[in-house]
Amino acid sequence: MHISKVDLNLFTVFDAIYSEGSVTRASQKLHLTQPAISHALARLRLVFDDALFIRQGHAMVSTPLARNIIEPVRLALRGLEVTLSDAGKFDALSATNQFNLALRDVLESTVLPPLLHNICGQAPLVNLAAIQVERRELLNELAAGTLDLAIDMLLPLPNEIRRQKMKQDDTVVLVRSGHPLIQGKLDLDTYLNAEHVLASSRRKGMGLEDFELSRLGLQRRIRLRCQHYYAACRVISQTDMLLTMPEGYARIANEQFGNQILPLPLPMPSWDVYMYWHQNVENDPANRWLRQQVSQAFLCSL
Template identity: 30%
Template structure:
């Protein structure tokens, strides 16, 4: 097939159908009529010799062939658009851009107090929206341009993504001030016999640490299991439970909750926390500015 035979507008319809999965939504997005979108899809089916999308109860589902075309076509279109609109610079002081970041709750607690203070000084018109990096199909959302940056341990973001390490994160034991274990060090036996708050954070680096504890044959007395870290500081402050938490999170909890932490009695692996961005945003001046700001602020 020769590129001269391909109408670029057909590829735009294809790209937005992958994202929206509804003909009506694509029509609204591109300023077309629904019959116009359907006709474009019909022409593309003939051109490529594949159904491309099948109507289901969940919307227009791509065929395997369409799924294989998704990334290269999306990247090509974004490269063209970025090249046409590229100003070569980004003025943070004048910008009113909204960025979407994917993080864990720990990422929000550790990163945003400092980051938002910097933005207030350097880019007062810039705003941030967050999503949980394990609550969305992150790969698809970043390919579609709906998420600008992701921060965490995200080994599934490989082909088509760039990454840069911010820091390595170790783990400690945290408890209230005046706890029976409030001393400079904790033994493995004391750790095993204490009452624990355990955070079940599947799809994150913390889940790997929990697996490491289990592999060492340590049977914790789990008194409470929670799905996130948001309430852990409050819980520890008013109980005799302890928790295994990232050291950076522990630092943020010491003052507001009256907590303390000690080195972990088990030899747990540190995990790398990276920031990730899709190749389509690699040369985007605004994205470059934000990811460089985050790197300069939080790099180890």
């Protein structure tokens, strides 16, 4: 069927039903009546010769065909939104955008303060949500527009995801003040013989430093695995364990604990941080403005 014979508004309805899982919630989201949503769904079913959504209890469950076409539909809708934006202009002073930024918790304390300082001064009505997204979902969320930007380490993402290097950070080791074996200097033997805290959001698996140790045929003992560096810094301040982490965040998270911050006694690649966005918002004025704010925030945090 030629596109000229299809009402493109139907795809907005399709996306809303898919996202909300309900005709009622889709009607509320689009500010349309339930009969109007049901009529649009009926027309879509004729176009695709498929039910698209099947009612199960109070929910509308998508069919395999609906799941196959949702991402292309969202990409197309996002492209149209960018095309219809105000001729390459973004008025920060009057903008009311809600920007969603995927950000690992280790970066929140370094990036968000200068970023919000800039945004609040330039765009008083703009809101920002810093969220954590599974790395395997970044491509889909950036493509669908549910995510505006992502900030993370170097990731194997396809070329349709644009990237810009934001920061390079060294790796350091935190040791409590007054540690009986370590005062101002740390050698590799002492590092390997100590017990360690590993801060990771993953349930299992090695840290980056463990990969480097394994390449040298070495191994350390991880006594505690926890989720956040802040908690790990506090544990370090009250035990003789060691914590390995990026230097930039170490200096922030460790401020109230007074732990020693020492160089890691083995060669270690730097922690390279990148900003990611989808090619379909490369020239979107709002997204371009947001990227500028994030870039400036990183310059302030160095």
